[in-house]
Amino acid sequence: MNVYNAASDIANPGAGYKLADIPAHDPYVVADKATGTYYLYTGGSPKLHGMDYYGVLAYRSRNLEDWDGPYVVFRIPEGVWANPQHGAWAPEVHAYGGRYYLFVTLHNNDRPLEGEAHGSGYRLHWRGTAIAVSDSLDGPFELVKQDAPIPPEHLMTLDGTLHIDDEGTPWMVYCHEWIQTADGTMEAVRLKEDLSDRASEPVHLFSGSEAPWDNGEHSPDSARSTYVTDGCQLYRTSGNRLVMLWSTYEEGSYVQTIARSVSGRLEGPWEQLEPLVFDDSGHGMLFQTFEGNWMLILHSPFRMPESRCKLYEMTDTGATFRVKAARTDLDGSRVDNAAD
Structure with missing residues (x-):
């Protein structure tokens, strides 16, 4: 096994890495059938990776066990609404209209x-999901809108994802920060057909406090409790049920959970199901292997640089997704922290 050397990776990508070797947060996997290659996307930073600016990195694998990289696929450019030195979170890549x-x-x-921000030490500032486009999964990706994020800029938002509804309309589903709302929410905006900007005002989907357990932070010196919403991802089950992965907390520990639309439509209403994985694990997404098996990838623990990707084989019940087994043989972890 090669030893992960973050300082040299940008200039000299390596091979033979295991997921346990790679510091990663908010992982996203694309299974590219055309090349038989799995792409893992995660954020890249000056401190951890020796980059000049924050951006997005990709790793590649043929078997989900051995990875090469990292390769820089996106750097925040100068002269846009975002500051290149202030972070790039939750990257994900979607095939749409013949491009990525x-x-x-x-x-x-x-x-x-x-x-006024909720939570000690926080302040409200511009934060939101941008969209960039490329003709290749390897990038480079270029921003489609440079003067503001896609959601309304007066909202402090994060973790935007793409959802195509039954009519073929593209949406961005995202999280509205608890720092601004106290009770974080899931919201959505309809997108223009070319994904260049939003085409509607936000639609409220559900609030973080709707989790089926007490996931709030109840500070005695705060006027309101706070509830985190993170990492939204939407999927259809084999039974045509629309479900959403999302993450929140339980007593200070990150939790991977799941919700389901009662109506089968994005607008909901949404019902909260039992969590999938506990023990400071979350911001996961689902993908299918080249053999057709559903997999969940998430990060655990929450904090960098200790955070690593964990893999779970999943079962599509038709009504929802459930954890079948922790794939420690692939990710190198030793603890099964799935919900019973």
Whole structure:
């Protein structure tokens, strides 16, 4: 096994890495059948990866066990609404209209928003998901909108994902930050057909406090409790049920959970199901292997640089997805922290 050397990776991508070797947050996997290659996308930073600016990295694998990389597929350019030195979160890549679209949360801490932040030490500033496009999964990706994020810029948002509804209309589903709302929410905006901008006002889907357990932070010196919403991802089961993966907390520990639309439509209403994985694990997404098996990839623990990707084989019950087995043989972890 090669030893992960973050300082040299940008100039000299390596081979033979295991997921346990790679610091990663908010992982996203694309299974490219044309080349028989799995692409893993995660954020890249100056501190951890020696980059000049924040951006997005990709790793590649043929078997989900041995990975090469990282390769830089996106760097935040100068002269746009986001500050290249302030972070790139939750990258994910979607095939759409014959091209590949990168959704990534960017920041500008120097552009404040009006209002009072919830939570000690936080302040409201520009944060939202941008969209960039490329003709290749290897990038480079270029922003389609440079003056503002896709969701309304007066909202502090993150973790935008692409959803195509039954009519073929593209949507961005995203999280509205608890820092601004206290009770974080899931919201959606309809997108223009070419994904260049939003085409509607936000639609409320559900609130973080609707989790089926007490996931709030109840500070004695705070006027309101706070509830986190993170990492939304939408899928159809074999029974045509629309479900959403999302993440929140339980007593300070990250949790991977799942919700289901009662109506089968994005607008809901949404019902909250039992969590999938506990023990400071979350921001997961589902993908199918080249053999047709459903897999969940997430990160655990929450904090970088300790965070690593974990893999779980999943069962599609028709009504929802459930954890079948932790794939420690692939990711190198030793603890099965799936919900019973």
